[in-house]
Amino acid sequence: MSTIMSAQGLNLWYSNNQALYDVNMELPKNQITALIGPSGCGKSTFLKTLNRMNDLVEGIRIEGKILYDGQDIYDPQVDTTWLRKEVGMVFQKPNPFPMSVYDNIAYGPKLQGIRSKVRLDEIVEKSLRGAAIWDEVKDRLNKSALGLSGGQQQRLCIARALAVEPKVLLMDEPTSALDPISTSKIEELATELKKDYTIIMVTHNMQQAARISDRTAFFLLGKMIEYGETEQIFSMPKDKRTEDYITGRFG
Amino acid sequence: MKELALRRKVYDRTLKGLMYFCTALTCALLVFLIGYIFYRGAGTISWELLTSQSSYINDTIGILPNILNTLYIIFIAMIIVLPLGVGAAIYLTEYAKNRKVVALIEFATEILTGIPSIIFGLVGMLFFIQFVGLKQGILAGGLTLVMMILPTIVRTTQESLKTVPQSYREGALGLGAGKWHMIRTVVLPNAIDGIVTGCILSIGRIVGESAALLFTAGFGLVLNGFVQSLQSSSATLTVALYVYANERGETSVAFAIATILMILTLIINLAANLTGRKLKRK
Numbered sequence: 376m377s378t379i380m381s382a383q384g385l386n387l388w389y390s391n392n393q394a395l396y397d398v399n400m401e402l403p404k405n406q407i408t409a410l411i412g413p414s415g416c417g418k419s420t421f422l423k424t425l426n427r428m429n430d431l432v433e434g435i436r437i438e439g440k441i442l443y444d445g446q447d448i449y450d451p452q453v454d455t456t457w458l459r460k461e462v463g464m465v466f467q468k469p470n471p472f473p474m475s476v477y478d479n480i481a482y483g484p485k486l487q488g489i490r491s492k493v494r495l496d497e498i499v500e501k502s503l504r505g506a507a508i509w510d511e512v513k514d515r516l517n518k519s520a521l522g523l524s525g526g527q528q529q530r531l532c533i534a535r536a537l538a539v540e541p542k543v544l545l546m547d548e549p550t551s552a553l554d555p556i557s558t559s560k561i562e563e564l565a566t567e568l569k570k571d572y573t574i575i576m577v578t579h580n581m582q583q584a585a586r587i588s589d590r591t592a593f594f595l596l597g598k599m600i601e602y603g604e605t606e607q608i609f610s611m612p613k614d615k616r617t618e619d620y621i622t623g624r625f626g
Numbered sequence: 627m628k629e630l631a632l633r634r635k636v637y638d639r640t641l642k643g644l645m646y647f648c649t650a651l652t653c654a655l656l657v658f659l660i661g662y663i664f665y666r667g668a669g670t671i672s673w674e675l676l677t678s679q680s681s682y683i684n685d686t687i688g689i690l691p692n693i694l695n696t697l698y699i700i701f702i703a704m705i706i707v708l709p710l711g712v713g714a715a716i717y718l719t720e721y722a723k724n725r726k727v728v729a730l731i732e733f734a735t736e737i738l739t740g741i742p743s744i745i746f747g748l749v750g751m752l753f754f755i756q757f758v759g760l761k762q763g764i765l766a767g768g769l770t771l772v773m774m775i776l777p778t779i780v781r782t783t784q785e786s787l788k789t790v791p792q793s794y795r796e797g798a799l800g801l802g803a804g805k806w807h808m809i810r811t812v813v814l815p816n817a818i819d820g821i822v823t824g825c826i827l828s829i830g831r832i833v834g835e836s837a838a839l840l841f842t843a844g845f846g847l848v849l850n851g852f853v854q855s856l857q858s859s860s861a862t863l864t865v866a867l868y869v870y871a872n873e874r875g876e877t878s879v880a881f882a883i884a885t886i887l888m889i890l891t892l893i894i895n896l897a898a899n900l901t902g903r904k905l906k907r908k
Contacts, residue, residue: 428800433723459802466800470793472812482811483801532797539801 379404379543379573385439394420396598407565407574409588416594418577422545426462427455462543463536468552469528471520476512479520479531483539498538506534507564526557546576562587581621585609593617667885670878679849687879691849692866698855699862700832702768711779719787720809735777744837746774751841765856767843774838775828786820819905826898833890836864845869863887
């Protein structure tokens with residue numbers, strides 16, 4: 376099993392508050408890795424360091440390395456457009472742009488300089504099929520994406536992320552704003568997608584982590600407490616704190 | 627007990643009556659004003675008046691130059707203020723890092739919107755005409771108006787930029803868009819309704835402005851081409867109204883201009899409403 380991304384000695388500060396302490400983590404290719412932990416434990420912060428979405432935050436300071444494909448993504452030479460094409464992101468709340476379904480999907484590819492209508496048509500269909508939403512939207516590609524239901528919007532956002540052919544997909548609590556049926560669709564989709572992509576997912580839902588992830592990392596107060604096979608983490612955690620958390624003693 | 631209920635009822639009714647009276651009075655005033663202006667002005671409006679210029683020799687009065695001057699000055703002011711104001715607003719909301727400086731600038735723009743326009747006129751005259759050396763005309767007047775409406779454009783644009791959800795920005799950046807690309811493709815299209823409404827309201831202010839133009843654009847009633855008008859004294863409709871009413875004693879012409887101005891204001895407000903709504907809906 377090969378590693379696609381890894382964090383090495385990662386420390387992160389928001390102004391004077393340290394949010395991550397010495398995180399070391401290897402993220403294996405074509406697997407779903409779940410990041411769990413109570414609110415404010417740093418799991419979302421960690422996720423966002425993986426495609427530098429944290430860059431926008433004022434007063435942020437990062438030490439350590441994050442390697443993607445052997446390259447440190449915090450190297451000043453690295454182009455964030457390239458990085459975010461390789462490492463895509465799906466957000467907590469579905470955030471389709473207020474444009475047509477088609478334009479939403481074509482947004483990324485156009486950024487990559489693809490102009491040909493034929494090529495864009497292909498990408499749009501392929502991405503929507505990839506996100507299992509093609510059948511639901513194929514007749515309304517030119518209608519506003521805001522008319523879709525919450526679950527459809529989230530799958531559209533996944534399709535939008537897929538359209539630039541990333542290798543890694545970061546998901547920040549992608550189902551927390553959705554109803555149970557939409558949630559199970561997204562989970563199914565994630566399991567399907569890991570054949571071609573590596574997925575790293577923050578979730579508050581312990582069952583979700585147990586159901587779909589291959590590996591689980593438990594964060595607490597900015598530290599990564601435990602990281603391993605999901606089965607092991609949930610059946611016989613090595614750390615007392617992990618056990619307390621997954622058995623619901625705090626959270 | 628009963629007495630209390632009665633008192634409450636009377637009290638309630640009296641106040642309600644008072645409110646009705648206030649509303650009625652306000653409406654009556656408005657209707658009277660509009661009606662009176664139409665009554666005094668409508669009769670004087672003629673094709674002749676709208677399409678000719680005044681002539682002492684033939685003793686005729688025409689307001690075509692003033693209509694054109696108003697259009698010229700709208701054009702000059704808007705073409706300068708729009709990129710300036712929208713650009714500043716984009717910088718302040720999307721780029722500026724130092725919150726304190728932004729707050730200070732926002733405070734300053736708010737103060738600027740409250741300054742009486744005659745003061746802008748005075749400053750415009752001292753700066754553009756005496757210091758820079760422009761002649762009285764559309765250019766000096768237009769630049770003065772730019773100073774006057776810049777804060778409005780900046781503020782309305784800022785407000786509409788702020789209404790664009792942060793999640794749109796994140797979505798675009800997450801797909802690898804650069805900052806300017808994100809602003810151009812996601813932020814601006816979603817703020818356009820507010821920007822357009824701000825523009826139209828500013829045009830309304832230009833149309834209605836006179837004090838700031840008295841010293842800067844001048845009183846000229848002669849028909850000029852656009853380029854010529856930039857550097858020669860040119861009265862807009864409102865200034866012409868003042869001239870005809872106060873200096874020439876042509877009250878009926880003044881009322882005719884007032885009628886035209888009122889109709890223009892109405893059209894501009896309707897346009898602002900409509901475009902605002904239309905752009906929002908998509």
